[in-house]
Amino acid sequence: xxxxxxxxxxxxxxxxxxxxxxxxxxxxxxxxxxxxxxxxxxxxxxxxxxxxxxxxxxxxxxxxxxxxxxxxxxxxxxxxxxxxxxxxxxxxxxxxxxxxxxxxxxxxxxxxxxxxxxxxxxxxxxxxxxxxxxxxxxxxxxxxxxxxxxxxxxx
Amino acid sequence: xxxxxxxxxxxxxxxxxxxxxxxxxxxxxxxxxxxxxxxxxxxxxxxxxxxxxxxxxxxxxxxxxxxxxxxxxxxxxxxxxxxxxxxxxxxxxxxxxxxxxxxxxxxxxxxxxxxxxxxxxxxxxxxxxxxxxxxxxxxxxxxxxxxxxxxxxxx
Amino acid sequence: xxxxxxxxxxxxxxxxxxxxxxxxxxxxxxxxxxxxxxxxxxxxxxxxxxxxxxxxxxxxxxxxxxxxxxxxxxxxxxxxxxxxxxxxxxxxxxxxxxxxxxxxxxxxxxxxxxxxxxxxxxxxxxxxxxxxxxxxxxxxxxxxxxxxxxxxxxx
Amino acid sequence: xxxxxxxxxxxxxxxxxxxxxxxxxxxxxxxxxxxxxxxxxxxxxxxxxxxxxxxxxxxxxxxxxxxxxxxxxxxxxxxxxxxxxxxxxxxxxxxxxxxxxxxxxxxxxxxxxxxxxxxxxxxxxxxxxxxxxxxxxxxxxxxxxxxxxxxxxxx
Numbered sequence: 051x052x053x054x055x056x057x058x059x060x061x062x063x064x065x066x067x068x069x070x071x072x073x074x075x076x077x078x079x080x081x082x083x084x085x086x087x088x089x090x091x092x093x094x095x096x097x098x099x100x101x102x103x104x105x106x107x108x109x110x111x112x113x114x115x116x117x118x119x120x121x122x123x124x125x126x127x128x129x130x131x132x133x134x135x136x137x138x139x140x141x142x143x144x145x146x147x148x149x150x151x152x153x154x155x156x157x158x159x160x161x162x163x164x165x166x167x168x169x170x171x172x173x174x175x176x177x178x179x180x181x182x183x184x185x186x187x188x189x190x191x192x193x194x195x196x197x198x199x200x201x202x203x204x205x
Numbered sequence: 206x207x208x209x210x211x212x213x214x215x216x217x218x219x220x221x222x223x224x225x226x227x228x229x230x231x232x233x234x235x236x237x238x239x240x241x242x243x244x245x246x247x248x249x250x251x252x253x254x255x256x257x258x259x260x261x262x263x264x265x266x267x268x269x270x271x272x273x274x275x276x277x278x279x280x281x282x283x284x285x286x287x288x289x290x291x292x293x294x295x296x297x298x299x300x301x302x303x304x305x306x307x308x309x310x311x312x313x314x315x316x317x318x319x320x321x322x323x324x325x326x327x328x329x330x331x332x333x334x335x336x337x338x339x340x341x342x343x344x345x346x347x348x349x350x351x352x353x354x355x356x357x358x359x360x
Numbered sequence: 361x362x363x364x365x366x367x368x369x370x371x372x373x374x375x376x377x378x379x380x381x382x383x384x385x386x387x388x389x390x391x392x393x394x395x396x397x398x399x400x401x402x403x404x405x406x407x408x409x410x411x412x413x414x415x416x417x418x419x420x421x422x423x424x425x426x427x428x429x430x431x432x433x434x435x436x437x438x439x440x441x442x443x444x445x446x447x448x449x450x451x452x453x454x455x456x457x458x459x460x461x462x463x464x465x466x467x468x469x470x471x472x473x474x475x476x477x478x479x480x481x482x483x484x485x486x487x488x489x490x491x492x493x494x495x496x497x498x499x500x501x502x503x504x505x506x507x508x509x510x511x512x513x514x515x
Numbered sequence: 516x517x518x519x520x521x522x523x524x525x526x527x528x529x530x531x532x533x534x535x536x537x538x539x540x541x542x543x544x545x546x547x548x549x550x551x552x553x554x555x556x557x558x559x560x561x562x563x564x565x566x567x568x569x570x571x572x573x574x575x576x577x578x579x580x581x582x583x584x585x586x587x588x589x590x591x592x593x594x595x596x597x598x599x600x601x602x603x604x605x606x607x608x609x610x611x612x613x614x615x616x617x618x619x620x621x622x623x624x625x626x627x628x629x630x631x632x633x634x635x636x637x638x639x640x641x642x643x644x645x646x647x648x649x650x651x652x653x654x655x656x657x658x659x660x661x662x663x664x665x666x667x668x669x670x
Contacts, residue, residue, distance in 0.1 A: 058368055061394045062387045062538060063532075068531050072269040073235060077372045084371045085439070090212035114227040116357070118273045129395070202271070213523055216375075216549045217383060217542045223376050232527045239526045240594070271538070382579040383541035390538060424537040424549070426667070428583045 051195050053086045056131035056156065069124035076117065077158075079150055079167055082134040109176050115145065116170040120202050125164045130155035132164070138192050139199030144181040145172045146192060149200045166200050206350050208241045211286035224279035231272065234305055234322055237289040242303075264331050269301065270304065275357050280319045284308035286320070290318040293347050294354030299336040300327045301347060304355045321355050361505050366441035366466065379434035386427065389460055391476055392444040402421040411505075419486050425455065426480040430512050435474045440465035442474070449509030455482045456502060459510045476510050488495050496500045516660050518551045519594035530533035541582065544615055544632055547599040552613075574641050580610065581635040585667050592628045595620035597629070603657050604664030607644040610637045613655060614665045631665050656657065 063074035070078070125132065133153045140147040152165040175182040184192075218229035227235070229260045280287065292303040307320040330337040339347070373384035380388070435442065443466045449457040462475040485492040494502070526538035590597065598618045605612040617630040626658070640647040649657070 058391075060387065060391055062390060062536060064531050065527075065618060066531060067266065068527050071251050073228060073231035073527060076231055077370065080372060081227060081368075081370055090251065091215075111222065113279075116275050117227065118271075121269050129237050146236075175651050213546075215546055217381060217544065217545060220372075221374050221376060221378050226374060228373060232525065235527060236523075236525055287427050382582065383538060383545060386538035386541055421532065423589070424586050426583075426585050427537065428581075430581050431579050433579075480644065 052135045052197060053082075053129045053195065054156075055082045055085050055134045055136060057081050057085075057108070058131045059125065059128055061127065063128055064175055067124075069126060072119075074097070074119060075119055075121070075152075075165060075167070078132075078134065078152065079117075079169060081149065082136050082150060082170070086136050109180065111176055113172045113174050114131070114137050114169060115172050117123075117167065118202060119165060119167040120132055120200075121165055123164045125152070128155050129163075130158070136195075137197040139198060140194045141169060141189065141192055144183055145170060146184075147171075147199055149197070161166050168202075207290045207292040207352060208237075208350065209311075210237045210240050212236050212240075212289050213286045213302065214280065214283055216282065217356050222279075225280060227276060228273075230274055230276070230307075230320060230322070233287075233289065234272075234324060237291050237305060238303065238324070238326075241291050261321055265337065266329050266331055268327045268329050269324060270327050272322065273357060274320060274322040276320055278317055278319045279306070285313070292352040293350045293351075294323060294352070296339070296344065296347055296351060299338055300325060301339075302326075302354055304352070305357045306355075309330060320359070323355055323357075362445045362447045362507060363392075363505065364466075365392045365395050365444045367391050367395075367444050368441045369435065369438055373422065374437055377434075379436060382429075382431060385429055385431070385462075385475060385477070388442075388444065388462065389427075389479060392446050392460060393479070393481075396446050420492065421484050421486055423482045423484050425482050426444075427477065427487060428512060429475060429477040431475055433472055433474045435462070440468070440485050446505075447507040448505045449478060449507070451494070451499065451502055451506060454493055455480060456494075457481075457509055459507070461510075471493065476512070478510055485505060517600045517602040517662060518547075518660065519621075520547045520599045522546050522550075522595045522599050523595055524590065527591065532589075533589060537584075537586060540584055540586070540617075540630060540632070541566050542618065543597075544582075544634060545601065546637075547601050547615060548613065548634070551601050561566055575640050575647065576641055578637045578639050579634060580637050582632065583667060584630060585630040585665075586630055588627055588629045590617070592632040593620050595623070600648070600657060601660075601662045602634060604662070606654065606657055606661060607645060611649055612636075612664055616665075631667070633665055633667075638645075647660070 057078050060068055062165065063077070065071040069164060093188070094139045124126040133156045135151045135153065137149050138146055140150040148169045150165075150167045150169075151163055152167075154164070172181050172182060212233050213232070214225055218225045218232070220226040228316045255278075258301075288308045290306045290308065292304050294304040296330045303326060305320075305324075306318055309317040311321070327336050328339060329335065367388050369380055369388070373380045373387070375381040402459045443463045445461045445463065447459050449459040458481060460475075460477045460479075461473055462477075464472040464474070482491050483494060484490065522543050522668045524535055524543070528535045528538040528542070600616045600618065602614050603611055604614040612630045613634045613636060615630075615634075616628055617632075619627040619629070637646050638649060639645065
């Protein structure tokens with residue numbers, strides 16, 4: 051199962067060519083993770099597992115260990131949010147691979163695939179500052195979102 | 206031969222944990238490329254091939270096709286510029302792989318390797334908007350900077 | 361009449377204290393202007409005057425001449441968009457003052473006023489690169505949004 | 516006495532018009548403050564008062580209460596650092612006005628004044644989270660840098 055997360059591109063994300071800057075892409079992916087995966091004090095009426103808490107006060111924080119991004123088509127400015135499909139490509143002991151495909155805004159046709167990416171996330175205990183095992187509840191939540199990992203074209 | 210490029214980390218690059226944000230890393234790599242690889246009207250007394258012009262008026266622009274980043278150690282704020290080693294990992298017909306290792310500021314010991322990364326860059330003709338072959342002069346300049354490409358740990 | 365524009369704060373907008381960075385505030389205001397004031401090819405079903413076109417190909421571009429920002433309360437991360445109220449504080453010959461008040465997300469109580477700001481915008485002709493007079497259509501559109509300008513506290 | 520602080524503009528600071536984005540300007544000012552005013556563990560061979568410590572662990576943090584920026588000339592990309600002149604325009608009980616003039620890179624002629632700005636900073640006690648009085652040592656350091664405050668043109 052994939053999460054479908056609308057993310058608003060900002061004017062400030064554009065480079066001197068009028069396209070989303072390559073570095074801004076990681077900020078868009080970060081936003082997708084924050085909206086899809088982070089628990090918070092709110093009612094929690096969103097879709098998504100919300101297994102990780104955000105912020106410096108949490109007892110677990112997440113460390114980015116690796117990222118891979120394939121830029122297929124330059125992303126122009128859109129008034130409407132672009133659509134990020136996000137899923138779990140692999141579930142390790144203390145880490146997970148998050149996969150993304152970034153598409154043109156929902157409802158626009160033809161639908162365009164702009165970018166594909168994978169982020170390897172490690173769970174870290176805030177006290178010991180060492181990787182910690184995912185617990186059963188987290189694993190059960192995340193397993194619902196497992197799909198085939200991305201096979202990147204150019205290697 | 207590797208280029209050694211000092212890059213200043215900004216306070217604004219830090220995230221809520223006090224480390225360079227994962228997305229800011231790509232901006233640091235972009236700065237390294239701008240300083241190492243771009244020609245300009247200046248006297249050109251810098252090191253580096255300076256084969257590509259920057260800016261929207263250039264007849265060639267460079268497109269980022271792929272990036273891979275391995276985050277080994279979180280980067281704290283430094284008053285002194287951190288050091289980016291940059292070289293060419295592979296030279297294709299219309300593309301090149303740029304490799305980077307990001308280290309602690311020059312002169313600090315022990316020297317720490319923070320991050321390793323590769324960017325695949327495609328040369329695009331500004332008029333036809335299609336990839337264009339690297340010419341002999343560009344190739345000759347870039348060949349001086351060829352070294353072994355990075356082998357990433359986690360795949 | 362004021363425009364009410366929801367703007368999503370990003371995780372990357374936060375500084376090392378967990379609040380929206382002072383510099384990111386101007387990016388939020390820019391987003392409010394883009395959503396409220398810029399015409400585009402879309403159906404245009406939004407509220408707002410949409411008098412200015414965006415992008416480098418437009419025959420007019422807008423130059424920021426001055427900005428003033430008063431930070432009243434630090435803005436924490438919100439999952440829901442914060443609300444920017446935006447209006448025209450003054451209409452000059454070739455320029456306008458845009459005023460903003462940034463509030464907590466719509467529907468949250470008590471409602472909090474975080475920030476007040478004013479931006480002075482000059483219309484510039486893309487060909488001559490000189491300020492150009494606002495035309496009647498633009499003026500008529502913008503006049504609907506005139507309200508009292510902000511009186512800043514500390515001077 | 517003014518501090519003269521070289522600040523490197525980044526490619527990512529440029530907007531779609533090829534000039535430093537209005538919002539990025541505040542990040543450049545922030546960098547000037549970090550380099551000029553913050554104490555650190557290093558040898559401290561820099562110029563500047565270095566009265567304030569940085570980072571979330573400090574017993575004082577600084578809050579931005581107000582900023583005013585006048586954009587005189589668009590800033591293009593420069594390989595060399597632009598020069599920020601920074602001084603104290605006013606010293607209050609628990610606050611200070613920092614003034615800046617941003618110039619073209621040192622040594623380029625004619626020298627151009629791009630931007631003028633003022634930031635009002637409040638000292639806040641990290642424990643009580645309330646403004647705290649500047650102490651004698653801080654005041655003595657800062658008084659050396661007092662000059663006439665900026666008189667902004669358009670009000």
